[in-house]
Amino acid sequence: MRDVAIVGAGITPCKGRWVERTYYGLAQMAVKEAVADAKVSIKDVDAVVYGIYNDIFELSAIPEHPLQGIIGMANKPGMRITCGGATGSYTMMTAYTWVASGLYDIVLALGVEKATDCFDFESMTSTPEVIKTIGWSADTFYERELGWTASDSYAEVVLAYMDEYPDDLKDEASATIAEILCEQVQNNPYAQRCGEKVTAEMAMNSRYVVYPFKLLETCVYTEGAGAVIFAAADKAEAICRNAGNPVVWITGVGAANEHNVAGRDKRHKIMHRILSDHLAAEAAYKMAGIKDPLKQIQVIELHDAFIKQLQITMAEMGFVPLGRADDLVNEGLMVPGGPLLVNPSGGLTYGGHFVGGSNMFSCWSARRELINRGLERGLVHGTGSTIAQYGAVMIIERRA
Amino acid sequence: MAEKVIPIHMIPDVESEVIEVGGQRYLQSNEAMFTFYKRTKGEFSPYFLALKERKVILGAKCPTCKLVRVPPFLLFCPECDFNPIELVEMPDTGVMNSTPPITYFGHSLFQHQVPFGRGRVILDGADTALPIHVYTTRGVLTPRVFKRGTRVKVIFRDERIGKPTDIFAVPIQEIPEHKRGVPGLQESDLDWESPVEPELPAQTKEAKKAYEWVLSQIKEMTAKVARSERAQKNLAGWKRRIHVRTPGGSLGLVIDDGKFKVEAGEIDAPDLVMVARDPGVFSDWMNFRDSLTNAIIAERLWISLNKEFITVFKLDRLPRSIKRTKE
Numbered sequence: 001m002r003d004v005a006i007v008g009a010g011i012t013p014c015k016g017r018w019v020e021r022t023y024y025g026l027a028q029m030a031v032k033e034a035v036a037d038a039k040v041s042i043k044d045v046d047a048v049v050y051g052i053y054n055d056i057f058e059l060s061a062i063p064e065h066p067l068q069g070i071i072g073m074a075n076k077p078g079m080r081i082t083c084g085g086a087t088g089s090y091t092m093m094t095a096y097t098w099v100a101s102g103l104y105d106i107v108l109a110l111g112v113e114k115a116t117d118c119f120d121f122e123s124m125t126s127t128p129e130v131i132k133t134i135g136w137s138a139d140t141f142y143e144r145e146l147g148w149t150a151s152d153s154y155a156e157v158v159l160a161y162m163d164e165y166p167d168d169l170k171d172e173a174s175a176t177i178a179e180i181l182c183e184q185v186q187n188n189p190y191a192q193r194c195g196e197k198v199t200a201e202m203a204m205n206s207r208y209v210v211y212p213f214k215l216l217e218t219c220v221y222t223e224g225a226g227a228v229i230f231a232a233a234d235k236a237e238a239i240c241r242n243a244g245n246p247v248v249w250i251t252g253v254g255a256a257n258e259h260n261v262a263g264r265d266k267r268h269k270i271m272h273r274i275l276s277d278h279l280a281a282e283a284a285y286k287m288a289g290i291k292d293p294l295k296q297i298q299v300i301e302l303h304d305a306f307i308k309q310l311q312i313t314m315a316e317m318g319f320v321p322l323g324r325a326d327d328l329v330n331e332g333l334m335v336p337g338g339p340l341l342v343n344p345s346g347g348l349t350y351g352g353h354f355v356g357g358s359n360m361f362s363c364w365s366a367r368r369e370l371i372n373r374g375l376e377r378g379l380v381h382g383t384g385s386t387i388a389q390y391g392a393v394m395i396i397e398r399r400a
Numbered sequence: 401m402a403e404k405v406i407p408i409h410m411i412p413d414v415e416s417e418v419i420e421v422g423g424q425r426y427l428q429s430n431e432a433m434f435t436f437y438k439r440t441k442g443e444f445s446p447y448f449l450a451l452k453e454r455k456v457i458l459g460a461k462c463p464t465c466k467l468v469r470v471p472p473f474l475l476f477c478p479e480c481d482f483n484p485i486e487l488v489e490m491p492d493t494g495v496m497n498s499t500p501p502i503t504y505f506g507h508s509l510f511q512h513q514v515p516f517g518r519g520r521v522i523l524d525g526a527d528t529a530l531p532i533h534v535y536t537t538r539g540v541l542t543p544r545v546f547k548r549g550t551r552v553k554v555i556f557r558d559e560r561i562g563k564p565t566d567i568f569a570v571p572i573q574e575i576p577e578h579k580r581g582v583p584g585l586q587e588s589d590l591d592w593e594s595p596v597e598p599e600l601p602a603q604t605k606e607a608k609k610a611y612e613w614v615l616s617q618i619k620e621m622t623a624k625v626a627r628s629e630r631a632q633k634n635l636a637g638w639k640r641r642i643h644v645r646t647p648g649g650s651l652g653l654v655i656d657d658g659k660f661k662v663e664a665g666e667i668d669a670p671d672l673v674m675v676a677r678d679p680g681v682f683s684d685w686m687n688f689r690d691s692l693t694n695a696i697i698a699e700r701l702w703i704s705l706n707k708e709f710i711t712v713f714k715l716d717r718l719p720r721s722i723k724r725t726k727e
Contacts, residue, residue: 019421019428059433120508121412121430131507141444142471143531145564146518147510152501156520160498163548207694210501211543261469262497262520263528267479271498271520271529 001100005236006248006396008038008229009364014192014352017116018223023058024066027112030225030357031071034108038229039243042072045229046104050080051091051111053355056133058114071110084137085305085384087111088226088359089392093253095230105232111357112225130221138386139260150305151210151218153386158212158308160271165323171204173326174307178203178217178349180335185346188365192220192352217307222352226360248367252290252395254283260389269387274316276391277383281317284393293318299369299378300340301362304347309388313381317393344369363394370398406434410508441562446487447472448562455556455584457492459526460485470526492554492583493572494523499547500534504693504709515541515709521552521569533568539595540696540703545571556586595704598675600647611648614679618651618662621686625660625718628725632658634717642711643670646679655711672711673704688723691716
């Protein structure tokens with residue numbers, strides 16, 4: 001396997017609705033930003049991998065095909081990845097693999113998603129139709145007809161965790177994390193909720209979306225796009241030297257998909273665990289030579305579909321013990337000045353969540369923090385599918 | 401008219417409109433992505449036919465490793481070199497695998513069924529959990545009715561068409577002892593009309609005062625509804641008589657096709673009963689501090705019929721509509 005680095009990244013502003021752009025336009029905007037960041041021509045890019053989660057959002061069964069030409073990739077390889085919420089992470093993992101394998105030298109990972117074009121004509125709002133659209137992701141024989149939603153699916157996992165660890169995930173801790181993310185999002189001009197002020201008290205008092213998730217502790221629906229350019233070592237060093245950017249290396253990748261059916265042991269889904277996140281992190285740490293993530297990782301961009309899930313994922317990835325996820329706040333691990341910078345972008349809760357490209361948004365932010373703050377190592381995480389079935393982790397490093 | 405796979409009322413007209421953003425005009429049009437199916441249930445057919453025709457739940461047992469998977473979602477056991485599984489009849493009792501989520505805000509196809517619980521039950525002798533709706537016969541469904549380990553019995557719908565919704569689970573303790581062992585128990589075999597009302601403490605001076613204050617506040621609110629076209633629209637086409645009990649006294653809320661009235665004391669022939677230990681939940685509701693929905697979730701407000709949650713949603717819209725109405 002060859003060494004691979006990120007040489008450029010770009011995202012669009014995150015908006016609840018882009019009336020003025022289709023997903024074609026959003027894709028072009030993100031690619032333009034990424035090649036400008038890397039100071040390369042799109043002609044230098046050998047192949048593209050698309051992350052687009054849901055056909056219904058884009059109203060097309062092959063939503064990537066109109067993008068190939070307009071992003072300047074005509075007559076080159078292009079492949080679409082769709083893996084639920086973890087689409088972006090799996091897309092970047094594929095782009096990484098294409099380069100690491102020696103197949104291509106420079107590969108673009110492009111994630112894009114519309115969402116709120118979906119519209120419910122009964123309530124005359126988008127939200128019920130967006131929820132319905134995501135609802136088609138559930139098992140279509142045994143679960144969809146029971147009214148499965150993404151929120152209640154993650155709520156199942158969190159409630160099961162709370163069954164197992166009744167003294168953890170106190171509302172005060174998750175509300176404090178909401179306030180921290182909202183403070184951090186002010187540093188992200190592309191964020192959907194930049195400029196918004198949410199306190200822990202406001203988060204505590206916001207209404208339940210589905211118990212135990214409260215509105216201000218739940219990710220937003222976003223439309224947008226993100227692009228990340230991966231390059232083999234020799235090309236990466238040349239590109240970054242030319243652009244004046246530090247080389248940010250991919251030193252670890254890992255992924256795991258659990259069973260979609262819950263059961264008594266790990267041959268099936270153990271409901272109180274997000275084992276996918278644990279296994280993905282374990283694999284990525286092993287590849288990157290990380291023994292103690294708390295000491296060796298400084299910035300984390302974590303797929304926070306819900307803040308209580310963020311807490312469990314942090315435990316599954318080894319930053320706190322399972323059952324002690326409130327230590328993230330109580331022990332000061334992720335509070336300002338603490339050892340971990342978690343979701344400096346504001347995360348998906350306050351920054352934005354355009355599903356197919358959300359993990360590119362996270363990667364863009366983690367790389368930005370490594371460069372701007374002179375940090376050494378970051379972690380980019382994606383989760384997805386029903387009952388948090390999919391998990392993917394990527395370790396990135398800026399070597400001095 | 402027979403029920404349609406796409407509810408007719410959800411289908412918009414063919415039309416387009418112009419939206420202005422930042423001084424620019426953008427066109428958007430009503431569209432839909434739809435496909436109709438005659439979808440086979442294939443290898444899952446025996447399971448769904450057994451639900452529909454025999455009121456029996458089937459599982460898939462691996463003859464080698466003895467794992468029993470319910471529902472029978474596979475043909476071969478991946479743990480045992482893809483040995484063929486055998487279909488076995490399962491008991492209709494089991495335990496909740498974990499605390500189930502309760503959906504109060506359903507998506508557009510399920511808005512009329514809320515609140516419902518979507519849980520997973522490990523039937524006796526099974527190794528995997530059956531996804532299933534969970535309900536209580538004792539009033540509104542809250543997050544505290546079902547917990548991990550709650551013992552349940554699977555109940556069959558009176559009308560079954562071979563779908564996951566042909567069955568649901570209720571806490572076994574809600575079923576009379578002589579019916580607990582009866583196989584194929586149907587929804588009509590259960591008593592849904594005798595919910596157990598929460599007990600209220602004896603009346604005190606303070607409670608009476610709190611009741612009277614809330615009553616006066618609701619009276620003011622009814623006057624505001626009478627002046628708000630938007631609020632009247634929230635209640636249009638809806639008729640309900642609601643008996644509200646608090647420690648300080650009772651009152652009646654009457655919704656009558658856009659009109660909203662409050663009466664002191666007992667109300668005749670109520671469609672539903674609300675019980676609040678603290679009448680402050682109504683004050684919070686009227687003053688935007690908290691919704692009646694949240695009060696129900698937090699078990700600060702109880703209603704007698706789960707299906708009447710739709711009335712609660714309508715009431716929850718009133719404070720916002722009144723606020724949006726210019727005095």
